[in-house]
Structures are given as structure tokens and as C-alpha cells.
Amino acid sequence: MNFDLIVLGGGPAGGNAALAAAEAGLSVVLFDEQPTAGGQVWRAPWPGFDAPGGSPERRDGDALRAALAASNVDLRFGRRVWSVGGNFRVDAVGPDGNESAEAPRLIAATGAHERVVPFPGWTLPGVIGLAAATVLLKSHGVVPGSPVVVAGCGPLLAGVAAGIVKAGGTVAAVVDLAGATDWIAAVPRLLSRPATFAQGVGWALKIAGARVPIHFRHAVRRVEGEDGAEAVVIGPVDAGGGNAAGPEIRYAISTLVVGHGLVPGAEIPRLFRADMRFDRRLGGHVPVLDAEGRTSVPGLYATGDGVGIRGAVAATDGGLLAGLAAAHDMKRLDAAAFAERAAPARRRLAGVAGFSDAMAAMMALRPAQASSVPPETVVCRCEDVTRREIEEAADSGATEVNQLKHFTRCGMGPCQGRMCGDVAAELLAQKLGVPREAVGQWTARPPLRPVPLADLLGRFDYSDIPIPKPAPL
């Protein structure tokens, strides 16, 4: 099937991109593996709010879902995109096997991946990601197994802790890498989004109401347990996020929820070898973009958390701009109309910039976090590669991440480095004593997500397989 525009991802960024482009007259197809639009943040109610359907996220998500349903965007939910090729062709597996779509323009809005900086015991059952916990809370209203310790950094900490309390769970403690003063320092910028800041205050009060201890400037040292998490030991960190001297504290737990921010899921720009740059603040390697989301590859746009961790508000307007830009570039929107429709989004983006910066700073990986990972700790959990093995690979001559991968299998498993790639690259750069940029980026290849072969195969006869000419004898 041919379209004017393919949008990958139906979160705030992709959803709004598709709507803006369709409204301007483009024929648009939208792919997402979720059953409905909304992406991560608008998937369902945010944790910690009483009235079901009453949270701002739910309202925003419902509005997006309704707008998409009313639009003429061809909605392909429940499709896992595994291949994206030139000119652009997208292949996805869904209920009817493999399907594809083609269009001269493509907007990549595939969101972010969670980052967990490893510590001993992080791969034990009972340890779950902070972002993953938001999904559990949204879909099931629970996080399995109380008592829970919630640890890591960034705004999701308080939200998840409050959500667990509200769902009737016991939060034994909240462990925040940031100091209370870091939050206070961020307040002026956070106030540029009063509604969102109020949410944060709401969570904090909720946690306080349940008398949950909050350990600022602390981090998880290790999780203990045989077959699953039984206790977590935390300890103080310095302003850089590295382990500091001071007493350790032990909590008996059933579950540890832990996360250290998000990494932009920029696989599609990388797949097309678009110009990229490393920006620690934005979460890692991000495509070089103009103000409307054009990458260096003609016809390829990227927006949302996949181009830098900026949050849902920035994703919404970034998506809108990219959708308008695609329409403008296809001459369906003249310069004046483009300028007029884009102006409000540009204004809003400028307005939330301070807030986005403050949030991003709290979630960015701090080098000292990586240097605190003990040598025997597994970094790549798919392939069981420890920090020591990563450093030995550097001693054996590995100078960039893809060579590290060949030497150790780090990043070769099902997650393809989505989980460990950022920390592994940081460790390699630190060991070599070079800037992070110097160790390069993991080469992106299909499939974008693992796909069952059975889904790819479809029904076929042996005689239908197109067999090219055999090699000479």
C-alpha cells in the first residue's frame, strides 16, 4: 500500500504528527505495536489519581485516541514494525502476519528505552524497572509483592511510589539519587509547568502521608536474595552520583523498582545512518535535526522521546511540527499556512523548554554512576557480560562499541543493547579514558524488535520461495 506519509509510533509525538499531517491533506498510515494510541505516558491513568479517567494523562490520551479515530489516518495498531527500508518501506507483523506500507516520507516517533545502571542482584526476579512499573500500575493497578523499595532518579520515582501506596501496597522507602537541594534548585524551572509540578507535589504529599522515608542522595548498593529479591542495601552517593562513604541501610523487600532515566530510541535514524550527535543531557545519541524534526536523510523526520528525553508535552508539539513539516515539504501546506499552524506549537515548546531541561538533567546518566558499578556485576543481562569483561575487552584492543560486542557478545542478545548499551558504552569510554563520542554508536539493524519467525513466514509453499541463481560450481 502506498501513502504520502508513514508514522511509526502512536504516542504523543507520533499520534499528533499523524493528525497534523492528515489534517493538511496527506494520506497517512500509523503503525504501533500497542493495541491503541497513547504510547507510554498516555497509555492509561497516571498512578496516584483517584478518579479513574480523571488524570490529565488519561484525558490527553483519550483525546488523542478520539481524534485519531475520527481522522482518516490509516491506523495499524497491534503491529510490530521489524523492518524499515529506503524510499520508505515499512514491514510489520500483526494479526495477519507480515504486512508492509510504502511512502516517500516517514516520521519516526518510537519513544525511549529505560536505563538501569547495574548493581549486584539487579537481574534477580523481583527487581523491575521504574518505567516498566508505570506500565504495570497503569494496566493492572498494582506492582507485585510488598514491601517495595522505589529507587533511582527523575520524576517517575515519586509517581510510582505514590501509585503503589494508592494501590494499597507498602513502600518501604524511596531512594533518590538526587539531593533535596537538587529538586529545590530545579523548582523555578519546574514551575514553568505548574500543572505538572503540582502533580509532583501531589505525589510527594501522598508518600509523606504514608510516612514513607525518602533517602536523598542515596543509591542501591546491592540486592540480596537466593532465587529472588529479599533485601536491598542502599548507601550514600556524592553530588556526581558516585558511591560515597557513609552508613549502608538495609530494607527487607519483595520488590525493588529501580530506574535511572531513559535513553532515546533512535534506532530508525541510526538505521538510515542519519547524522547523529551525543548529548548526555538528552539521554544519549540523538539525530541531528532542524527545528521541525527533519533529519539529514531526505524525507526522514524524527520526533518525541526518540530524539531526546523531553517528556510528553514536548513530544506532542514536536510531533505536530514534524507532521506539518512533512505536509509543507510535500507542498500541501504553503509557507504561510505552515507558519500559522506551527506558531502555537513553537510557542508552547519554548515555554516548556526550562521544564524539559530540568527533568532531562535529573534523568541523564552521570559518569560516576557507571564508575560505581562493581567489576563482577553483570552489565549486559541478555549475554551475562560483566563490567570486568567489558574492561578486559578494552585491554584487548576494543576501541568502539561494535568491536566490544564482537569481543564479548555484549549487546548481542534479544534486547540488542537497548537495555545495557548506554552504560556499556560509558564503561568502555571511561576505561579507555576517551570522550564518550569516541567509542561510537551501536549499529542499528533489523529487526527493530525481536519477531517470531513463525509470524514472518506466513503461509507458503516450498515452490513459492524465490530462489536466486545458485553460486557457480
Place this chain on the structure above:
Amino acid sequence: MTHVHDLAVVGGGVHGATAALFCARGGMDVALLDRGPLCREASGVNAGTLTMQMTRVALIPYAMKAHAMWASAPQWLGHDVGVVVCDGLSLAFTEQEAEILTFRAGKRREAGAPISIIDGKAAKRIEPGISDEVLIAGHCEVDGYANAYLTGLAYRNALLGAGVSLHENRRVDGVDVGDGGFTLSTPQGPLRARRLLLAGGVWIEPMLAWLGVSLPIKTLVNQLAVTERVAPVMRTVVGIASGLLSLKQYAHGTVVIGGGWQALGDRERGGVELVPERLVGNMRLACHAIPALAGARLARAWAGLEAETRDALPAAGPVPGVPDAYVCGSVHSGYTSGPYIARLLADRILGSEPEMPLFPIDRLLRPEAPEGTDA
């Protein structure tokens, strides 16, 4: 004033690295230059199949020697590249394939590969994982595979151990001939040597052009794919009569699926894009051969560049008209045979007669004969 090496090798794939290793062990002062890390092109991304059943007939005697070399890699290379020696099966599902297989296996047997034709039942005893629809199979006990991504690490250790001056991430941009030697220009400054070996994989064409020699090299862009770890589904190397499938399961459980299906790309840009229909075709063929494979998930696919000369035989020998310059590459199934052919060339560079003939490129430099008349 500047140091003059006995030999400069340009290109650190399996050909250049092996030749450098044996020349250094033979007493030469060798420099090896690669524009990237060692073995990160074809030699580090290939399927690692060490099989006679995909090897060109003319290369079988070399491949047999090379197989023995790989099997004893810990002795001469000193480092493990995960070589497993096992049975290999080449399957035929249709009468037409059975005919091709019987003919091709016969030719390869005449050339020295111990391949026998067995029926479907016998094949199933050797490889319980194969489909019931196999009519006949070529069976060869001289088969197996390596873990190609370990090649760079293994050679790196071996080369340093042998005293080779290793220059990774040092691209060569051109060569000047004169003063009884060669001056290689690189962004990090010139490097001088008395002898020169060009071992640049698909890039031997532009490299030979530095010396004014025009040797057309076709670039094949091969697709490969790997599954997540799965419980054992097979224990042998499995291919099909046409040669367009190669399958094996590594000890850690992943299955590598290849067979030379073509991706998009070229010498300038590399293997830039996989072709989804061809991946699906390759997966269908794989699951047709090993049905239980359909339960696995595809984890990654990639593409690499393989060189082919006009007659699909190697370019391995002296460079005509340029004393002390050599070329080595474009060996079909070159991961299997590369180390042996490069070692033969190392013998020649060291001044002794190789135990089997090389493949001088003079034959390829004649003006192209009309199709079909080329001997």
C-alpha cells in the same frame, strides 16, 4: 631515516591477517594496516561455515587443507575462534534439486571432498532436526563452523604475539612505488616497506588501481540473520542443493541463518539495507529445512561484502609488472579457505615455493573474452 618494513599488508581481514602472521613468523618485519579494527568487514561478520558443500570445485583441495587448519586453530593461531567440527548436510527437496545435488556432490567428491549421497531417512538419523520432506542429502564429515565475530580478537592477539606492527584505524589512501620499495600514504603519515601485500577484500580493486592495475571485482552484499537463544533444534551444518541456505546452531543456542541472499549496498557505502522479502525467503527456506526453527524469534539481521572476480576464483599471487607487490583475496567461501591460501602466499613472499599453486591475477587482466569463450 624513516623505518622501512620488510612487508606492509593493507587490509586486516582473514587474508591479510594470516599472511602477516606467517610472514612475521617467517622472520619478516611486518606492518599491517587496516582502516578500521581487524576483521570487522567480511571476516568478522560472515556465517563462519567451514563447509566443502558450498566451496567451488577448484578450491576443494585448498578448502580441505584449510579446514584442517581451522580445526587446529588453537595450535597455530593460539586463540579460540569457537571452531566446531561436525557433520554437514546439503538437502534436496525436489527431483530437480536432487539432480543438481547429485551432480555437484559428484564433482566435489572427484576434487577430494568426502561427500556421499544418502537418502532422506539416513539424513534424518544424522540430523534429527530436518524435515521429513528431504528426498536425498549430500553428507560430508568434513564440515563445521567458527564463531566469525571472534576472528578479530584471535588474530589481534596472535599478530601482536608474532611482533607484527599493528595499525588499526589507519586507512591507506595510496601507494608510491620507488626507491626499492613502497611508500604508503595514510592520514597519520607515510609508512615505508620493501614489499607490499594488498588484502582489502572487495576493496582490492581500488587498491590495485594505486599500482595502475585494473582488476574488476564484483561486490556481493550478503544478508545474514540470527535468532535468539533457543533449545537445541539441530546439531549439524545444514544447507540446500542450490547453495542458498546455510544453517547451524551455536553452543549457546542461537541459530545463524544465511545462504548468500543479497542485500542493498556497495563498496562505497557498505551493506546499507536488508531486503525484507529476501529475509523472509531465507527464513522460509530455513524453517522448511528445520521445522522447529519456526518457534524461534529473529534477533538481528545484517549484511557484509564479499568479493568475486570474473571467474569467481581467487586473486592470490604477485601483481604483474610491479616487483615485490602481491594481492590476496576474492576467495569464494573465503573464510573457510582464506587462511590456507594466504599462508601459501606468505610462503611465496618469504621466498619458498608454496605446496599448492597460487591464483595469479594475470588471467583476469586480459581484455574480457566474450561470454562463454573464457576458459
